[in-house]
Amino acid sequence: MESHILASQLRRPNGEEASEVAQKMNEANRALNLKCIELLQLRASESLLEIGPGNGAFVADILSMASDISYMGLDWSPDMVEEAKRLNEHLVEQGCAQFQQGSSEQLPFEASTFNKVLTVHTLYFWKNPGDHLAEIRRVMKPNSLFCIAFGDRAFMKDLPFVPYGFNLYDCAEVCALLRSCGFQIVDTYQHKESGLSNTGEHVDKVINIITSKV
Numbered sequence: 001m002e003s004h005i006l007a008s009q010l011r012r013p014n015g016e017e018a019s020e021v022a023q024k025m026n027e028a029n030r031a032l033n034l035k036c037i038e039l040l041q042l043r044a045s046e047s048l049l050e051i052g053p054g055n056g057a058f059v060a061d062i063l064s065m066a067s068d069i070s071y072m073g074l075d076w077s078p079d080m081v082e083e084a085k086r087l088n089e090h091l092v093e094q095g096c097a098q099f100q101q102g103s104s105e106q107l108p109f110e111a112s113t114f115n116k117v118l119t120v121h122t123l124y125f126w127k128n129p130g131d132h133l134a135e136i137r138r139v140m141k142p143n144s145l146f147c148i149a150f151g152d153r154a155f156m157k158d159l160p161f162v163p164y165g166f167n168l169y170d171c172a173e174v175c176a177l178l179r180s181c182g183f184q185i186v187d188t189y190q191h192k193e194s195g196l197s198n199t200g201e202h203v204d205k206v207i208n209i210i211t212s213k214v
Contacts, residue, residue, distance in 0.1 A: 007164035011125050013054065018079040026057040029120065032191055032207055033058045036118055036147050039189070039211055042066045046115035049074065049139065051104045052122040056084030059097050071097040072114070074104065104132045109139045120149040123174070124156075124166040133181040140214050146183065147211050149191070150174065155206040171208040183212035 009021040037058065042048065042065040053059065053073035063069050071091075075081050084099045091097035102108050104119070105126070117136055126132045136146060153168040162168065169177075175185050191207040 003160040004164045007161040007166065010121075010161065011165060012077045014077055014079050018077070019055070019083060022055040022057075022080060022083065025054055025121075028195065030058075031193055031195070032149060032205075032209075033120055034061060035189075035191055036120060036149050036209060037062055037065060039187075039209065040065075040116045040118060040145060040147055042069055042116060044068055046070070047113065048072070048116040048118065049107075049109070049114045051117065051119040051136070052076070053084060053099070054080050056088045056097070056099060059084075059088050059091060063091065063096055069096065072109075073097070073099040074102050074107070075099070076101070076103055104135055107135045107139050111138050112141045113139045115141055115144045117144070117146045119147075121151070123148060123150040123169065126167070129167075129177060130181055133178065133183070137182055137214050143213060145186070145211060145213050147209065148174070148178075149207055149209045152190070152206040152208050155204070159203075169208075171210065174208065174210055178210065178212050183214060186211040186213055 009017055013021045044066045045068045047070040048062060050073045053075055056073055059071055062071055073084055078101045081099045081101045085092055088097050117140055123129060140146065150169060153170045156162055156168050171188055178185060189209040191209055194202060194204050
């Protein structure tokens, strides 16, 4: 897949390539997602919003962290929402998981709805990140936890698809952005691993994970 097409698919998987792209993203990001889920420290009966879950490959892992967790997945891609519903049909039928199409720039939820919010590899695509963060803060309950993960600029800048619509950041920039939007930084982590990129090449990944609260 040509770099500009891959970039478009990573931003919003759609059409015939959507399922394959989602599967490759899941394979490339499994260890990272599991680390973020661990850092959320989910407790019984909490509600979680995941922004950009793709086909919902890690929903079962989230729900296994504690009893009676309520999961909501919001993805910009209608194709991913439908696939997530299909792949997690039993969880949807049980009433513990839901999926909606939408953008974190205008979240379709009431204020103070969620105990935890998670988003992985979505920050690059936010045209006005402050607007997205303000919305995320709005739907979080007091003293709730937000976990955001993104590839560090130094690692990401040489990937072939990055010139096509990716905005890159380092950890300090995102911490400052979070603070400016009313978040308090809890901790920062660097997740490092050698593995496959979305192009199928072996790379040394450096991913920033920031936890913050309101």
